[in-house]
Amino acid sequence: MIYMKIERMKKIRENNELTQRNIADILKVDRSTYTGWEIGRDTIPLLRLNIVCKTFNVSFDYIMGLTDKLTTYEQIDIDAKIIGQNLKKLRQKNNIVQKEIFEFLNTTSSTWSAYERGKVIIKTDFLYTICKKYNLSVDKMLSSKD
Numbered sequence: 001m002i003y004m005k006i007e008r009m010k011k012i013r014e015n016n017e018l019t020q021r022n023i024a025d026i027l028k029v030d031r032s033t034y035t036g037w038e039i040g041r042d043t044i045p046l047l048r049l050n051i052v053c054k055t056f057n058v059s060f061d062y063i064m065g066l067t068d069k070l071t072t073y074e075q076i077d078i079d080a081k082i083i084g085q086n087l088k089k090l091r092q093k094n095n096i097v098q099k100e101i102f103e104f105l106n107t108t109s110s111t112w113s114a115y116e117r118g119k120v121i122i123k124t125d126f127l128y129t130i131c132k133k134y135n136l137s138v139d140k141m142l143s144s145k146d
Helices: 007-015 020-027 031-039 046-056 080-093 098-104 109-116 124-133
Strands: none
Touching: 007 020, 007 031, 007 046, 020 031, 020 046, 046 124, 080 109, 080 124, 098 109, 098 124
16 A cells, blocks of 8 residues: 655645654653654545644644745644545545545445545545646535535
8 A cells, every 4th residue: 555645744844843742742752653654655644734824823724735925824623524525525526436535545345435425534545646637725625515
C-alpha cells in the first residue's frame, strides 16, 4: 500500500517552532503515529487532518499541496454523508461508472459504495487522488456548499 506524504505538515510544524511531540499532543496521538503521518509511512485520517488545518488556520487544499495559495481554514465538520453525496455528484456529473473509480483507486466496489452512501469517511489519500485527477478542491468536496 502506498501512503500519502503531506509535505506541508512538517513545514507548518517547523514554521510554528513545534516538535512532533507538540503536534502529537494536539492531535491526541502517540508521537510515533504523528511521525508516520509526517514522513508518509502512514496516511493521516481526515478527522485528524481537520484538526491540523483548524489549529494552524490553513485549508485542506493548501496543506495537501493542491494549491500554493495560502488559504485560511473554513470551519468544516467532516461528515461521511456529505462527502458521499459530493463523490456521487462528481461521478454522475462526469458520467463515470463506479467501477472506473474503484479500479482507479485500487479498492473494492463495496468500499467505494460505502464511501458514496456515506457509511464511512473516505480515506485521505483516496480523496486527494480523486481531487488531483479531476482538478477539484478537497475543501469543497468536504463541504455541503455547492
